Amino acid sequence: MTKSKAFKEAKALLNTDDLLPTLNRIYYNLIDATVLRKDFEEAKYLLEEGNRIANKLDYNTYLKSDYWQVFRSTILHAYTKCDMCNNKSNVVHHSNYKGVLFRERLGEDVRQLCFSCHDDLHNGGVKGRIYSPCNPPCSIEDDEQDELHCLTKLN
Ligand SMILES: [Zn+2]
Numbered sequence: 001m002t003k004s005k006a007f008k009e010a011k012a013l014l015n016t017d018d019l020l021p022t023l024n025r026i027y028y029n030l031i032d033a034t035v036l037r038k039d040f041e042e043a044k045y046l047l048e049e050g051n052r053i054a055n056k057l058d059y060n061t062y063l064k065s066d067y068w069q070v071f072r073s074t075i076l077h078a079y080t081k082c083d084m085c086n087n088k089s090n091v092v093h094h095s096n097y098k099g100v101l102f103r104e105r106l107g108e109d110v111r112q113l114c115f116s117c118h119d120d121l122h123n124g125g126v127k128g129r130i131y132s133p134c135n136p137p138c139s140i141e142d143d144e145q146d147e148l149h150c151l152t153k154l155n
Pocket residue numbers: 082083084085086087113114115116117118
């Protein structure tokens with residue numbers, strides 16, 4: 001059994017997937033705190049709380065969260081060009097997902113890519129950089145996540 005598969009099964013045993021509604025509620029409380037009440041102390045707390053919960057979720061479950069769905073489509077609407085080639089962006093790729101879920105920074109932890117550049121990343125070195133396959137896979141537009149592995153920069 002691969003390490004990631006063992007990790008996946010351990011998470012399933014711990015039933016952490018049922019934390020998804022909790023994460024969604026934290027997200028809506030966060031919007032309420034920031035947009036309506038401008039309570040940034042509480043917002044900071046909710047962000048940390050959401051981050052803790054998100055890191056316990058199975059990655060594919062996290063990708064279904066309301067937070068990620070909104071964040072992802074917001075990025076693709078605001079940044080319509082691929083970060084690498086300027087074609088239309090289709091995919092929000094996690095270049096880093098360890099410990100950053102629910103508070104990813106665009107450009108640091110995630111970047112918008114077209115399908116083609118995303119595929120290039122899957123195939124190894126791009127533009128002189130070395131990439132290694134990462135698990136779990138990142139979010140892509142269609143329901144192909146399980147088929148594809150995203151890649152993480154090695155340094
Ligand atoms: Zn591209």
